[in-house]
Amino acid sequence: MAATKMQTPLSVLRAPALLGRSVHTSVFHATRPSPALSSALVLSRHASSAASTSTTPTQSQTPQLTWDEFLKLRRTRRFINLGSSALSGAASIGVAVPAFAEFEIENIGAQMTGLDPMFIIGGSLMGVGAVGWLLGPFLGTTFFNIWKGSVRKEFARVGYDSLCSQLGTYLLTACQLQKDKDFYSHIKRFRADPASSSVNNPVPDYYGEKINSVADYRRWLKDQRAFTRKKNKNLL
Incomplete structure (x- = not known):
């Protein structure tokens, strides 16, 4: 009888431990992922790693500005500068002729220098035309940069690197200046x-x-x- 009385408290004391162990075991089994979910996670990891490895070669295959394309663009820019010089020189003379006729520059110059008025007006027109001709390359280069900066798809086709194709006009000038510097260093060296x-x-x-x-x-x-x-x- 005493033994049975002593066993009762021990069973009561063991009951919470057994209850806690069963609770932890049930919670563990409840939170353990299923095989289907674990396989789906593995497949998603493989897909993400494959996507990252596939995007890396695409980024490394960005085309660069080749020397052939640079020389073609240089030739185009030179023709644009020549045309701009001719147009700006003719426009300067066209603007100067009415101004000289209105203010009688030839008579004022003849009185100051003692030369023939025809020489005065001829020299003045030549000077104005020369100034317009010298302004031509600046205007032509500005037009060329704006023209190439507005066609960004053509940048990628022609071969500018990704940075030039994204930033357009201003960085185009920087890229061309760097190529011009490299080109003239080769010319000076050889x-x-x-x-x-x-x-x-x-x-x-x-x-x-x-x-x-x-x-x-x-x-x-x-x-x-x-x-x-x-x-x-x-x-x-």
Whole structure:
């Protein structure tokens, strides 16, 4: 009888521990993910990793501005600058002629210098035309930058890098200036020494203005080497 009385408190004391263990076990089994959910998570991880690896080569394959495309753009810009110089020079003369006629510049100049009025008006028109001609490259380059900055899809097709194609006009000027700097450094490095040149025997294409492609650049290098060999032969 006493033994049964002593067993009752022990069973009562063990009951909360057993109850807690069963509660933890049930909670663990309830929060454990199902096999279908775990397989779905694994598949999603593989898909995300595959997407990240597939986007990396696409970003690394961004086209760059090649030398051929740069030289083509340089030629286009030179033609635009020439046309702009001609138009600005003609426009300056067209604006100056009525102004000279209204203010009688030729008579004032003749009184001040004692020269013939025709020389005065002719020299004045030539000076105004020269100023307009010199303003042409600035206007032409500005137009060229705006024109290429507005066609961003053409940037990607022509081969500008992603930064130039995104920022457009202002960075186009920076990219071209860097390419111009690299180009003229090549020209300065490989052109012949002009010390032995003369009016009858000048250095061929001293500034590289006739270079419109990589093939033209290689031909220019051959001409420079030929000029140097001819100079050394004459010295011997």
